Amino acid sequence: MSTPQLTRAKEPLFSRLPVISHLKKSVGLQRGMLIVGVVLSGIFLLTSIFAPLLAPYGYSQLSDDSGSFPTQEAPSAKHLLGTTVGGYDVLSRVVWGSQTAVTVIIVSVAMSLFLGVVLGLLSGYFGGWLDRILVVVADAIYAFPTLLLAIVISIVISRGQSSFWGGIFSCAFSITVVFVPQYFRVIRAETIRLKAEPFVESAKVLGASSVRIIGRHIFKNATRTLPLMFTLNASEAILTLAGLGFLGFGIEPTSAAEWGFDLNKALADTSSGIWWTGVFPGVAMVLTVLGLTLVGESINDLNDPRIRGRKRAGRTPVPGTPAGPELPANPAEAGKS
Amino acid sequence: MTTLIDVPEAEPGIVAPKSKSKAGGGLGRYIVIRFFLIIPTVFILVTLVFFLMRVIGDPITASQGGRLPPDVLAQRIHDAGYDRPVLVQYFEYLGQLITGNFGTTITDRRPVLEVLTTFGAATLELSINALIVALAVGIPFGLIAAQHRDKAPDALLRFFAILCYATPVFFSGLLLKLTFSVWLGWFPVAGRASTLTELTMSALAAPSGIYWLDALRSGNFTALGDIVSHAVLPAIALGLLTAGVFLRLVRTNVIGTLGKDYIEAGRSRGVSEFRLVTKHAYKPALIPIITVMGLQIALMLGGAILTETTFEWKGLGYQLVQYLNARDFVAVQGIVVLLAIIVAVTNFIVDIIAALIDPRVRY
Numbered sequence A: 001m002s003t004p005q006l007t008r009a010k011e012p013l014f015s016r017l018p019v020i021s022h023l024k025k026s027v028g029l030q031r032g033m034l035i036v037g038v039v040l041s042g043i044f045l046l047t048s049i050f051a052p053l054l055a056p057y058g059y060s061q062l063s064d065d066s067g068s069f070p071t072q073e074a075p076s077a078k079h080l081l082g083t084t085v086g087g088y089d090v091l092s093r094v095v096w097g098s099q100t101a102v103t104v105i106i107v108s109v110a111m112s113l114f115l116g117v118v119l120g121l122l123s124g125y126f127g128g129w130l131d132r133i134l135v136v137v138a139d140a141i142y143a144f145p146t147l148l149l150a151i152v153i154s155i156v157i158s159r160g161q162s163s164f165w166g167g168i169f170s171c172a173f174s175i176t177v178v179f180v181p182q183y184f185r186v187i188r189a190e191t192i193r194l195k196a197e198p199f200v201e202s203a204k205v206l207g208a209s210s211v212r213i214i215g216r217h218i219f220k221n222a223t224r225t226l227p228l229m230f231t232l233n234a235s236e237a238i239l240t241l242a243g244l245g246f247l248g249f250g251i252e253p254t255s256a257a258e259w260g261f262d263l264n265k266a267l268a269d270t271s272s273g274i275w276w277t278g279v280f281p282g283v284a285m286v287l288t289v290l291g292l293t294l295v296g297e298s299i300n301d302l303n304d305p306r307i308r309g310r311k312r313a314g315r316t317p318v319p320g321t322p323a324g325p326e327l328p329a330n331p332a333e334a335g336k337s
Numbered sequence B: 001m002t003t004l005i006d007v008p009e010a011e012p013g014i015v016a017p018k019s020k021s022k023a024g025g026g027l028g029r030y031i032v033i034r035f036f037l038i039i040p041t042v043f044i045l046v047t048l049v050f051f052l053m054r055v056i057g058d059p060i061t062a063s064q065g066g067r068l069p070p071d072v073l074a075q076r077i078h079d080a081g082y083d084r085p086v087l088v089q090y091f092e093y094l095g096q097l098i099t100g101n102f103g104t105t106i107t108d109r110r111p112v113l114e115v116l117t118t119f120g121a122a123t124l125e126l127s128i129n130a131l132i133v134a135l136a137v138g139i140p141f142g143l144i145a146a147q148h149r150d151k152a153p154d155a156l157l158r159f160f161a162i163l164c165y166a167t168p169v170f171f172s173g174l175l176l177k178l179t180f181s182v183w184l185g186w187f188p189v190a191g192r193a194s195t196l197t198e199l200t201m202s203a204l205a206a207p208s209g210i211y212w213l214d215a216l217r218s219g220n221f222t223a224l225g226d227i228v229s230h231a232v233l234p235a236i237a238l239g240l241l242t243a244g245v246f247l248r249l250v251r252t253n254v255i256g257t258l259g260k261d262y263i264e265a266g267r268s269r270g271v272s273e274f275r276l277v278t279k280h281a282y283k284p285a286l287i288p289i290i291t292v293m294g295l296q297i298a299l300m301l302g303g304a305i306l307t308e309t310t311f312e313w314k315g316l317g318y319q320l321v322q323y324l325n326a327r328d329f330v331a332v333q334g335i336v337v338l339l340a341i342i343v344a345v346t347n348f349i350v351d352i353i354a355a356l357i358d359p360r361v362r363y
Helices: A018-025 A028-049 A090-126 A128-142 A146-158 A164-195 A198-205 A210-246 A259-270 A276-303 A331-335 B003-009 B027-036 B038-055 B059-064 B070-080 B086-098 B112-147 B152-166 B169-183 B195-203 B211-218 B221-258 B261-268 B273-311 B316-325 B329-357
Strands: none
Touching (some): A090 A128, A128 B038, A146 A164, A210 A259, A210 A276, A259 A276, B027 B038, B027 B329, B059 B329, B112 B316, B112 B329, B152 B221, B211 B221, B273 B316, B273 B329
C-alpha cells in the first residue's frame, strides 16, 4: 500500500522496541492508557521478582516465632491484609501469587509462541495437505471453550493436583494447547500474504533455500504482530490459570500461592461477611490483567490507522512514522478470510 | 472543525481483502458447505478428548481405584470393556455417539444425555439472562463511547470495557455477592430459586426448564419475583464479561461507519449527531456483533462453568465440576463432547444468520 522507503535511516534499537515505539506514536488518551498499562505491568513484574523481599511471610507459612497465625483474622498490624481460613497470611499469598502467575505466563507463552510460529510458518509456506489438516484442527480447537480444554489437559497431566513445577507445567501446557491455534492462524495468514511479495520471489529466483526464505525473509516480517498477541495472551493465561485454580485444578497451597485457589477458598467466607480473603487476591489479579490488557489494547489501536488518534493539524507530524500495519480489531480474526 | 482531514484515509483495509471471495455460490450452497464443516470439527474434538482421557488409564480405576479390592476392580473393568485395545474402544465410542449414546456416568449411573436434559435448561437460562445484560449494557454504552470519541465519556467507558474483560467472573461474582447479598441483603446469596419455588416449578406439567418462562406461563408471579431476584447477580456477573466485548465492538464499528461519506453527507444536510449515531451509523455496525457472538458463545460457556460454581447455580457447568471432583471421567467426557457439539452447532447457526444479513460473508 504505502510507497516503499528504501533508504530510511534506522532509528536506534531502543526506540524501535515494540512498546517504546508505540509510546512515541501515541497522543493524549491513548498515551495515558499505554502508560497506565506499562506501570501496572511493571509493578506486577517487579513484585514477582522481589516477592521474597516484599512478602512478610512465606506463602505456606502458618506460624512464626510468636506462635501459629490466627485463622480468618481481620486486617491488623501484624497481618496487614488479614489471614485466611487455613491460617495463611493474605498479603504474603497475594505477593507470592504474582510469582506463580509470571512463571505460568512465561512458560505457556514461550511454548505456544514456539509451536504456533513454527507450525504457522510451515503450514503457510508449504501449503498442501499439511496446511489443510492443521487448519481444520486449529479451527476445531479454537472454537472450543478454553476453560474446558484446559480442564481436560490438566486432568491428563496432573490428575488435578500437584507440586509447584508439576502444577505450573500442567497449567502452562493446558494454556499452550489453547493458544497455539491463535498464534498459528495469525502467523499462517501473514506467511501466505508474504509469500506473494516480490522480495520472497526474488529470493527464490536467487536460489535461496526454503529454510533461508522462511527463516530470514518471512519470519521477520510475519512476527510483527507478536508483541500485541503476547500481551493479550499473557492476560488470558492469568485468567485461565485462575479459572483452573478456582475449580480446584490448580496448584496445591503448600506448593505455591495461586490467586484462583485463594478465591475458591474465599467464596465460602463471603456469606459470613469476611471480605479480605477474597477481595485482595482478586484485586491483584484484576490489576495485573488490566495492566497487560491496556498495553495490548494500546498497541492494537496504535497499529491501526483507522482507530489511531492523530496529532492535530498544525503541529508537525513525526517524521518517518510509517502508516502502520493494518490489523483487524481482533487479532484472532486475522486468520479468517 | 477539521473533520474533513480524517475522511480520505478511511478504511484502507476493508475493500481489498474481502473481494477475495470466490464468485458465484448462493446462500443455499453456503449453508450446505458450512453444515458439513461441523462434522470434522466435532470429530476432531471427540478424538482429541477421547484419547486424552484414555492416556490417564481407564475411568473405573480413576473413580473407584483404592476403594474396591483389586479383583472386583478388574472384574468391573472387564465388564465395562476397558481392557480391550484402545482403538476398538474408540470405534465403539464413535458408533455409540452416532446413535446418540453419550455413555453412562460411573458415580450415579445416569445416561449423560439425561444429565444434559436435566441441567441444560439451567445453563441455557443463565446464558440467556447474561446475554440480555450484555446487550443492554454493551450496545448503548458503545454508542455513547463512539459519539464522544476520545473525550471523557469515551475514556471512562473504554476503561470500563477493559475492566469487564479483566475481571474474572468468579471475582465479580464474589464482589456482587458480598455487596448485594451479604451487606445490603437485596438478593439471595446463591441458587436458582428458593426451595418452595423449585418444588412448584418441578411440579408443573411440561416445564421448559427455564424457570422464568415457566413461571410466566403458569402466571405464578410470586415465584417469578423469587426467580428474578435469584437470577440478577449471576446474570450480571456473566453478562458483564461479554458486555465489555460488545461495547468495544460497537464503539469501533460505529466510529468506522461515522467516518464514511454517507454520514458526512447526512451531516451536511443538517441531520443531528444523535440521529446520525442511532439511525445511520448503528445498523451497519451490528453485523460484526452477530459474527462475534458466535465466538462469544464459547467464552460464555466457559464463563458459565465458573459462574455456576460461584453461585451454586445447578446447571451443566456446576454438574461438570461435581463429576470432576468425583473423578467420574465418563461423565466429564460425555459432557465435554456434548458441549463441543452445542458450540459447533451454535457457531453454524450464527454464521448462517451473519450470511443472511451480510452477503459479503458467503464464500
